[in-house]
Amino acid sequence: MTATAADGFMVAPEFERMERPALRALQLERLRPLLAHAYANVTHYRKSFDAAGVTPDDLRHLEDLARFPFIVKSDLRDNYPFGLFAVPRRQVIRVHASSGTTGKPTVVGYTEGDLDTWAGLMARTLAATGVRPGDVVHNAYGYGLFTGGLGFHYGAERLKCSVVPMSGGNTEKQIGLIVDFGARVLAATPSYALNIAEVAEQMGVDLAGSELRIGVFGAEPWSETMRAEIDRRLGIAACDTYGLSEIMGPGVAAECEHRCGLHGWEDHFLFEVVDPDTLEPLPMGEQGELVITTLTKQALPMVRYRTRDITRLTDEPCACGRTHLRIRRVTGRNDDMMIIRGVNVYPSQIEAVLVGFPGVAPQYQLTLSRQGTLDHLTVETESLAPANEDDRAHLAQQLRHHIKSLIGVTCEVIMRLPGELPRSTGKAVRVRDVRNR
Structure with a gap:
């Protein structure tokens, strides 16, 4: 059964509450054609699979994925700009990219179907944190080539919220609009949320007494101590979200209102944790490097992408009823x-x-x-x-x-x-x- 809130709003779609055997069967069903799609249409995957002595036909069980090679951020730069796209360029209707401050930017692309999936996952992400249709969402994520602004924008619209597309900067004006428009939700990086709190205090504006109730934060690691500071100064429940441009953008995982780990949306992504030194898969619960495989993305499939993020996974039941495994708070990155x-x-x-x-x-x-x-x-x-x-x-x-x-x-x-x-x-x-x- 699908859980509903008091207002009748659907809290968790059926995919989020599947029994784990059925969920794993769905992952295998989606992973097989994904591997075939990548192998047939991306030279990099064909060469790397061949070098590892595997083909998509070798995947019979989810555990067989461990035989396939990893892909890393430098592979995207080496194939700049469109060398990893698995569909003709004319089918890519949106392109995002990293800032490229350390070299060539990493370029990611989306088909029309990818964008539809992304908007749905972002709506799911926002709903998990307690956002509801009709809420005013003040979006202070940066718009442009960064995936944050547009990712949250289209997700909030899919959820039928009222979106204020503010982007970053001009903090005094942001504070005025949060108060005047009665924003219930603040979407931003946690460091900028703290900046907003600081400037509001300097202006004599009590945001803790405003309509703000929920913060949906991500794009950078942050500690539980900072969460408590943001909660106190803004009078909100600050929820963590997780995503990477290479995988989708924001919307890969999100905390629910219980705030006890980020639910990874396993019907669209397969999560592993590996030892960062040996690269061997680790058992559930052990800390290591997070590796993600996309299951439904067409323009830019990612097979065993090494995120460099250090965390651990748990499949313990959550009070919200969602069955998707949870990613414990990312403590840092290998390269940090x-x-x-x-x-x-x-x-x-x-x-x-x-x-x-x-x-x-x-x-x-x-x-x-x-x-x-x-x-x-x-x-x-x-x-x-x-x-x-x-x-x-x-x-x-x-x-x-x-x-x-x-x-x-x-x-x-x-x-x-x-x-x-x-x-x-x-x-x-x-x-x-x-x-x-």
Whole structure:
């Protein structure tokens, strides 16, 4: 049976509540033609499958997927711009791309059917977090080549919400429209949501007393500590979502209102966790690197895409009744991990210490540099009040000791005045690596 809310709205479509044996059978049914489609139409897959000694006919069970090779982000750059498309270019009616700040951008494409699927998954994602038809959704994700803005836009429209397509920036105006239009839902990156809260407080606007009730956040890792800070300052329930442009964009997984892990939409994606060193599949519940295979995407099928995100999966029942496995909060990325004097550190671990620390603002930037032959970490953050230099130095010393005690890494802490660090209107740039300069 499909669960319904008090207003009769369908909370979870039947696909979200399938018994797991039936769900796995559906995945196998969709995976077989997906592999055949990729092998027949994409030179990269044909070569990589042949080199691994497998063909689509070798997939008889879901477990057989482990025999197939991975695909990684550099493969998209090596086949720039359209070399991984599995349909004629004229059938690709939308193109998105990464910023390309570290080289050629990664280009992704969508057929008309892909866009329809994406809008449906985004509507499902929003509904899972508690968004309902008729809600005013203030969309502060960036529009353009980034998938966030349009992904949330069309999903909210599919759910029959009223969408305010604000994009990022012009924060004072954003706050005015949130209040004037009676937005119930804020869609943004968590770092920008925190920026909105900060500016609203400076303006004397009580967003916690407004109509806002739900935050639908994603596009960057964030800690439970930051979630609690956003909840408190905006008066909302901040929900996590997960997605990658290479896989679909936002809408790959989402928390439900219970906020105990992100439900991965398994009727469209197959999730694995592998050991990041050996690349061997790991059992359910063990932490490793998330690998995703698309099951229904036509323009750009992804077979065993290495996301570099570190997490674990669970198939334990959820109180919401959804049966899709859950992705525990992403703790970091393989390529974000810092090794400081032998200690492995993720930016999210530093964030968890900073946010909520007495006298410290939840704004920070990490800089990696080289001192002799050793890597050195500098943490820049802000004091909550414009304290004098001696007070800020004392606060920095306390924070440095706290980071050492909790994480085990020695670092330099610089305590800035309020407002000195740059604010993000999109994905926050938390780490600056200047070791090779």
